[in-house]
Amino acid sequence: GPLAGRLSDKLGWQRFVVTGLALTCIALLLLSTMDESTVVWVVITGMVTMGLGMGLFYSPNASAVLSTVDMRSYGVATAFLNMVRNTGTVTGVALSTTIVTATMSSQGFEPSLDAVSATSGAEIRSAFTDGLRTVYLVMAGIVAGALVLSLVQAKRGAVAEATADGDSEPEPELAGRA
Secondary structure, three states: OHHHHHHHHHHOOHHHHHHHHHHHHHHHHHHOOOOOOOOHHHHHHHHHHHHHHHHHHHHHHHHHHHOOOOHHHHHHHHHHHHHHHHHHHHHHHHHHHHHHHHHHHHOOOOOOHHHOOOOOOHHHHHHHHHHHHHHHHHHHHHHHHHHHHHHHHHHHHHHHHHHHOOOOOOOHHHHOOO
């Protein structure tokens, strides 16, 4: 995160935000392939990829948001960013729990994490992982939407910078990403 923040200050936020969201989406899609027999290296790979993606995303995203705010308003803007992040986390946990428990219930099992353990039957573990797969796919869809919006914003930023510099076309590196 700190490295991505420093580099984005020098190189621009666009490539870091887009790459971070892309890695996060890939990680969620990888995790959505899990079932009861998934080997641990798949889970570790997904979690490491997710960590890299989020590390690349958060600092440059905050920098991008703060670059649009007057310096006197940094405190309010930072507080708002933290509130949005926390609200997203709480909402995501609630949505995830709802999806998992609804999936378990729809398959005839008690919608409780207490019912899922190493000693519980294969059917209930399967119902739980079915719910998790759905959660990961839903979250990947949300991140993919954010990725599309970030690509559009990066393209607009590249066009605005090129226009301000007197060029008629955006930088080829960013233009090819949209």
